Amino acid sequence: MEKILNYIDGELVAPSTNKYIDNYNPSTGKVYSLIPDSDEEDVNRAVIAANNAFPAWSTMRKEDRAGWLLKLANLLEQRLDEFVVAESMDNGKPFWLSRVVDIPRSISNLRFFATGIQHFPSEAHSMEDKAINYTLRDPVGVVGCISPWNLPLYLFTWKIAPALAAGCCVVSKPSEITPMTAYMLSQLCVEIGFPKGVFNIVHGYGHSVGNAIVSHPEIKAISFTGGTKTGREIARIAAPMFKKLSLELGGKNPVLIFSDCNWDKMMRTTLDSSFSNQGEICLCGSRILVEKSIYEDFRDEFVEKTKALHVGPPMEDISKLGAIVSQAHYEKILSYIDLAKHEGGKILCGGNALKMNGEFKDGWYIEPTVIEGLPQNCRTNMEEIFGPVVTIMPFETEDEAIEYANATEYGLTSMLWTENLTRAHKLSARLRSGIVWVNCWLLRDLRTPFGGMKNSGVGREGGWEALRFFTEPKNVCIKL
Numbered sequence: 001m002e003k004i005l006n007y008i009d010g011e012l013v014a015p016s017t018n019k020y021i022d023n024y025n026p027s028t029g030k031v032y033s034l035i036p037d038s039d040e041e042d043v044n045r046a047v048i049a050a051n052n053a054f055p056a057w058s059t060m061r062k063e064d065r066a067g068w069l070l071k072l073a074n075l076l077e078q079r080l081d082e083f084v085v086a087e088s089m090d091n092g093k094p095f096w097l098s099r100v101v102d103i104p105r106s107i108s109n110l111r112f113f114a115t116g117i118q119h120f121p122s123e124a125h126s127m128e129d130k131a132i133n134y135t136l137r138d139p140v141g142v143v144g145c146i147s148p149w150n151l152p153l154y155l156f157t158w159k160i161a162p163a164l165a166a167g168c169c170v171v172s173k174p175s176e177i178t179p180m181t182a183y184m185l186s187q188l189c190v191e192i193g194f195p196k197g198v199f200n201i202v203h204g205y206g207h208s209v210g211n212a213i214v215s216h217p218e219i220k221a222i223s224f225t226g227g228t229k230t231g232r233e234i235a236r237i238a239a240p241m242f243k244k245l246s247l248e249l250g251g252k253n254p255v256l257i258f259s260d261c262n263w264d265k266m267m268r269t270t271l272d273s274s275f276s277n278q279g280e281i282c283l284c285g286s287r288i289l290v291e292k293s294i295y296e297d298f299r300d301e302f303v304e305k306t307k308a309l310h311v312g313p314p315m316e317d318i319s320k321l322g323a324i325v326s327q328a329h330y331e332k333i334l335s336y337i338d339l340a341k342h343e344g345g346k347i348l349c350g351g352n353a354l355k356m357n358g359e360f361k362d363g364w365y366i367e368p369t370v371i372e373g374l375p376q377n378c379r380t381n382m383e384e385i386f387g388p389v390v391t392i393m394p395f396e397t398e399d400e401a402i403e404y405a406n407a408t409e410y411g412l413t414s415m416l417w418t419e420n421l422t423r424a425h426k427l428s429a430r431l432r433s434g435i436v437w438v439n440c441w442l443l444r445d446l447r448t449p450f451g452g453m454k455n456s457g458v459g460r461e462g463g464w465e466a467l468r469f470f471t472e473p474k475n476v477c478i479k480l
């Protein structure tokens with residue numbers, strides 16, 4: 001059975017503990033590889049390597065740093081098929097989704113920030129005949145990047161690429177639930193001879209490796225994507241140490257559908273925004289709010305189309321949904337479906353675990369589930385489920401729709417379906433979320449800021465925002 005290795009100081013190495021964690025294939029429910037059960041000693045070795053590498057990397061020409069990232073992106077593109085299979089085997093998502101979204105986006109992340117750093121602007125401010133001010137942006141230093149399990153390589157590269165491009169050295173931790181493609185990326189780094197110590201990957205649990213990264217005094221900034229509870233703990237540890245923090249946390253995203261929407265486009269996209277990646281995307285719309293005049297028509301067609309979605313093993317082309325990422329998460333989702341029933345919800349479709357045949361009989365599969373009849377302030381409508389479960393509710397007025405949409409503690413994204421231009425602008429301004437998609441979903445320009453309001457996080461990623469996060473501004477004032 002393959003043993004994943006840490007990547008420290010340019011080498012693939014076993015954990016200092018010589019202990020390993022079982023890594024499961026969600027589609028079969030079976031262990032298929034082993035993950036390092038690393039600890040503080042491994043993190044400290046990575047930090048020492050990163051500190052030693054920082055002087056040379058931070059002063060290297062931007063074009064040369066970009067060149068290393070582009071080499072990595074090019075090799076990843078050449079190995080795309082291998083990474084597609086690995087990502088789906090590790091996460092449970094359909095192969096077609098890894099091929100269309102996860103791995104291509106990982107390549108784009110590396111290329112975008114490699115070229116972006118070469119155009120990252122500075123600022124100058126003239127004080128007429130008295131002085132001139134200009135701003136330098138120096139890399140922060142050694143930074144920690146901690147990524148989640150739902151879009152493993154996609155979100156891993158989303159963090160490390162801007163950090164490396166900005167001149168920082170990185171100590172990173174991918175999720176222990178989906179470590180394989182990060183490990184494979186480290187193998188590519190070894191193959192191209194990526195500069196030693198600049199980029200390090202330490203595998204292991206959050207309570208050991210994650211805490212060691214967050215609390216290490218030599219790590220100057222933390223970029224984290226994951227649950228709000230974990231983000232709160234990271235802030236508790238890091239804030240007294242005055243570390244820079246970028247926390248992209250949970251979401252309970254509303255979809256507002258008005259009667260003047262483009263019906264067919266709305267229906268197709270709402271199915272995608274509800275159930276893509278088994279609903280395991282922080283941007284999925286899990287609360288669907290529908291104008292009362294079209295509610296019954298929407299409900300009937302949406303349920304019919306949801307029932308037609310095929311759930312199956314990731315390698316089957318017809319599988320619209322694959323397996324849930326882990327047994328613990330599978331059980332959590334099922335517990336929320338039971339909660340919805342206790343809260344008075346009516347299961348319109350789905351609501352059950354699914355059993356496959358043959359080698360997939362022990363995999364973790366759940367039917368896409370649609371629930372109606374719940375009060376807007378119940379736990380099912382307030383708490384993040386992060387699975388193939390959506391609730392639907394009618395509304396009568398714009399004010400009521402906004403009240404329901406903004407009712408949760410989260411504020412990551414919202415979706416708004418209307419052909420009324422005035423309404424689109426007015427309601428977009430009133431929605432308390434970091435992103436509002438009007439008549440679309442998951443349409444992302446890498447130049448735009450990404451992040452949430454309220455308990456959905458602190459700070460922004462993407463474009464110049466990410467490069468600003470990984471650099472410190474310094475004003476230089478020269479008297480004339």
